[in-house]
Amino acid sequence: MPTTEARLRIAARELVEMAVREQESKPQEIDTASDARTSSPVMPPDSIAGRALVGVVAIMSLLAALTLGAVVLVRNAAGAWQTEVSREITVQIRPTDGRDGEQDVAQAVAIVQATPGIAKVHALSKTESAKLLEPWLGTGLSLDELPVPRMIVVTLATDARPDLDRMRQALTESVPGASVDDHRGWVGRMRVMTRLAVAGGMAVLGLVLAATVLMVIFATQGAMATNKSIIEVLHFVGAKNRYISAQFQRHFLLLGLKGAAIGGGVAAVFFVAMSFLGPHLDRLVGGSGGAEALFGSIVLGPDGYAGVFGLVVLVAAATALTSRVTVVRTLGALE
Amino acid sequence: MVRFENIGLRYGVGSEILRDLNFQIRPSSFQFLTGPSGAGKTSLLRLLFLALKPTRGLMTLFGHDVSRLDKDALASLRRRIGLVFQDFRLIDHLTTYENVALPLRVIGRREEEYRSEVIELLRWVGLGDRIWALPPVLSGGEKQRAAIARAVIGRPELLLADEPTGNVDPTLAQRLLRLFVELNRSGTSIVIATHDIALMDQFDARRLVLHEGRLHAYD
Numbered sequence: 001m002p003t004t005e006a007r008l009r010i011a012a013r014e015l016v017e018m019a020v021r022e023q024e025s026k027p028q029e030i031d032t033a034s035d036a037r038t039s040s041p042v043m044p045p046d047s048i049a050g051r052a053l054v055g056v057v058a059i060m061s062l063l064a065a066l067t068l069g070a071v072v073l074v075r076n077a078a079g080a081w082q083t084e085v086s087r088e089i090t091v092q093i094r095p096t097d098g099r100d101g102e103q104d105v106a107q108a109v110a111i112v113q114a115t116p117g118i119a120k121v122h123a124l125s126k127t128e129s130a131k132l133l134e135p136w137l138g139t140g141l142s143l144d145e146l147p148v149p150r151m152i153v154v155t156l157a158t159d160a161r162p163d164l165d166r167m168r169q170a171l172t173e174s175v176p177g178a179s180v181d182d183h184r185g186w187v188g189r190m191r192v193m194t195r196l197a198v199a200g201g202m203a204v205l206g207l208v209l210a211a212t213v214l215m216v217i218f219a220t221q222g223a224m225a226t227n228k229s230i231i232e233v234l235h236f237v238g239a240k241n242r243y244i245s246a247q248f249q250r251h252f253l254l255l256g257l258k259g260a261a262i263g264g265g266v267a268a269v270f271f272v273a274m275s276f277l278g279p280h281l282d283r284l285v286g287g288s289g290g291a292e293a294l295f296g297s298i299v300l301g302p303d304g305y306a307g308v309f310g311l312v313v314l315v316a317a318a319t320a321l322t323s324r325v326t327v328v329r330t331l332g333a334l335e
Numbered sequence: 336m337v338r339f340e341n342i343g344l345r346y347g348v349g350s351e352i353l354r355d356l357n358f359q360i361r362p363s364s365f366q367f368l369t370g371p372s373g374a375g376k377t378s379l380l381r382l383l384f385l386a387l388k389p390t391r392g393l394m395t396l397f398g399h400d401v402s403r404l405d406k407d408a409l410a411s412l413r414r415r416i417g418l419v420f421q422d423f424r425l426i427d428h429l430t431t432y433e434n435v436a437l438p439l440r441v442i443g444r445r446e447e448e449y450r451s452e453v454i455e456l457l458r459w460v461g462l463g464d465r466i467w468a469l470p471p472v473l474s475g476g477e478k479q480r481a482a483i484a485r486a487v488i489g490r491p492e493l494l495l496a497d498e499p500t501g502n503v504d505p506t507l508a509q510r511l512l513r514l515f516v517e518l519n520r521s522g523t524s525i526v527i528a529t530h531d532i533a534l535m536d537q538f539d540a541r542r543l544v545l546h547e548g549r550l551h552a553y554d
Contacts, residue, residue: 039446042437044428233424236384237438237485238414240407332406 042234043227043251050251053219054259057212061263061315064208065308069271071201072304078194085183085190089164091152094177104175105150111174112152115167117160124151149177212315213322216256220248220326231331245327249320256319257312264312271300271308336362336493336524337383342392344378352378354548356392360493360526365519367535368528370545376528379545380497383526384418385409397492414442417486417523419496423478425470431457431481432466438489453488460484460514476507483514493524500534512537 091112093104105123112121124132129148156162164182171178224231234244300308337360344353353375360366370376381387382394385401394401396412404412425434432453439449457466460480470478479502486494496515500508512534519525526543529535535542542553 039440040429040433042426042429042440229424230426233426233437234441235386235410236413236418236424237441238410238489239441240410242407243441 041251042230042247043223045251045254050223050255053215053252053255054262056215057256057259057315057319058262058266060208060212060215061260061312062266063263064205064212064315065264065267065311066270067201067204067208068307068311069267069300069304071198071205072300072307074197074201075194076301078190078197082187082190082194086187087156087158089154089156089180089182091154091171092179092181093150093152093175094179095147095149096177099177101150104177105152108152108171108175108178111170112154112167115162115170117157117162118154119157119160120155122153122155124153126150209315209318213318216252216319216322217326220252220323221330223248223251223323224327224330241328241331244331245324248327249324252323253316253320256316260312260315260319263315264308268305268308271304275299336360336364336397338393338395339389340393342382342389342394344375344382344387345390351390352548353382353389353545353550356550358543358550358552360524362492362524363519363522364541365516365525365538366527366541366543368526368543368545369530369535371530374545375548376545377497379550380495380526380528383493383495384416385413414438414489415492417489417491417494419479419482419486419494419499421498421501423470423482425473425478425481425485427470430467430469431462431473431477434470434481435484435488437485442489449488456484456488457481475502476504479503479507479511483511487518487523491523493526494518496525496527498529498531499527500529500531505533508534509537 091108093101093108095101096104109121109123112118126144129151132151133148164180168180171180231244234247339356339358342353342356343351345351356379368376368379378387382389383396385396388394388402397415399408399412401409401412425431426437429437435457436446436449436453439453440446454463454466457463460483462477462480462484465473465477465481468477470481473481479499483496483499486496494515499515500511503511508531515525515527516538527534544551544553
């Protein structure tokens with residue numbers, strides 16, 4: 001008498017044998033599983049030339065993104081400067097024979113404070129003035145012996161438009177040695193410089209993009225020469241030039257996207273790193289806060305990152321479009 | 336279907352290599368195109384599949400004067416012609432299936448629509464077990480059958496074959512000829528360029544003989 005375990009073993013073996021017989025009796029099916037390649041790109045996706053192009057596009061995109069980031073940084077820093085500087089004016093009181101300097105300062109402060117739209121008035125003390133002059137005159141000088149003008153720093157209220165001409169007139173009438181500097185000339189020069197820097201950056205960006213386009217033209221022509229036999233076959237099976245150029249466009253769009261994403265990604269990582277390292281950079285190079293004073297904090301805002309992302313899309317689109325135009329022109333010239 | 340009237344062809348400023356060709360290819364007809372090497376067989380085939388335009392004369396294909404057609408219209412006409420090359424011209428990085436499906440992909444058909452059609456044809460030409468193989472690993476005969484499958488997948492009205500049996504043994508050549516005959520019976524006009532006399536002797540068909548650039552038809 002077979003045990004329960006043995007009976008189960010026999011039943012299982014019978015089931016397996018039945019399944020095998022069933023399988024063998026079925027007509028042989030062709031494997032149409034999903035791992036089979038059914039619609040590979042018509043153009044070979046991977047080639048040495050393709051990898052080289054990805055590398056060059058990545059380098060070009062990195063340079064373009066760094067230029068773009070620098071332009072955004074300069075523009076933002078200059079904008080912040082201009083806002084800060086244009087909210088401040090300086091009243092200078094030159095020493096005049098026969099007049100009490102301290103009294104002139106107090107009178108000027110009173111006139112400025114009486115003007116609507118003024119947020120803060122600060123007359124620099126003799127000690128503060130001496131400290132300002134230290135880099136040129138050294139320490140230990142008594143300003144009483146020198147005809148050094150006195151300075152009053154005036155901060156304008158936000159969104160206020162004080163009547164500076166009227167204030168200037170009142171000051172010069174009451175205090176003969178007073179003059180008002182609203183930094184207009186300086187702000188104007190800075191604005192011109194900023195525009196020049198931005199224009200220069202954009203020109204560099206344009207040159208980098210132009211170089212990328214030229215490179216893609218050569219790469220496309222190279223790819224067309226390499227894949228001439230495939231293009232011929234496509235022609236013979238009835239492909240229109242539009243279809244052939246779309247294949248190249250797709251191929252180069254992928255290469256361009258890959259390269260631009262690498263370049264843009266590295267640039268973005270660089271800017272993120274700079275935003276963390278920026279505050280410590282001065283200390284690392286042994287400076288005294290000059291870089292931060294010049295550029296503000298080296299932080300690329302959302303507009304900068306959006307610009308880098310836009311650049312990646314632009315480079316990829318330019319790569320695809322350039323290859324399409326090159327293919328259409330080359331095919332047109334061949335026929 | 337195809338009509339040549341006083342067709343002449345020259346490359347550049349050289350002398351004419353095809354002169355005063357006058358012939359027709361009728362629907363559902365079968366013909367061999369033959370002649371000695373250098374007689375202009377390949378040039379005539381290139382005219383027939385619209386890779387070249389005649390330098391003189393009138394050539395009409397499916398009722399269209401080819402000299403008046405633009406590139407897109409020529410491409411549309413090529414879709415009605417199947418072409419088998421002596422050197423197969425399969426694309427090496429595409430599988431047999433993808434190579435055969437190429438004419439359908441080119442006209443914008445979706446993969447799920449033509450998948451079973453392509454697999455069925457591959458089985459019919461005996462490549463059912465080589466569907467996912469790449470051309471470099473196919474034998475000469477397998478490549479030839481894949482090339483033929485690619486030429487006929489779009490159900491062409493005219494099939495042009497350039498030395499289709501040039502790279503295969505006599506047994507396979509006979510099988511391929513049977514395949515062409517079957518296709519012809521299903522309504523496709525066939526033009527086989529060959530100088531294989533034995534092949535031509537196996538099937539009684541019209542012979543177009545090119546000699547020194549002129550064509551002589553033997554019905």
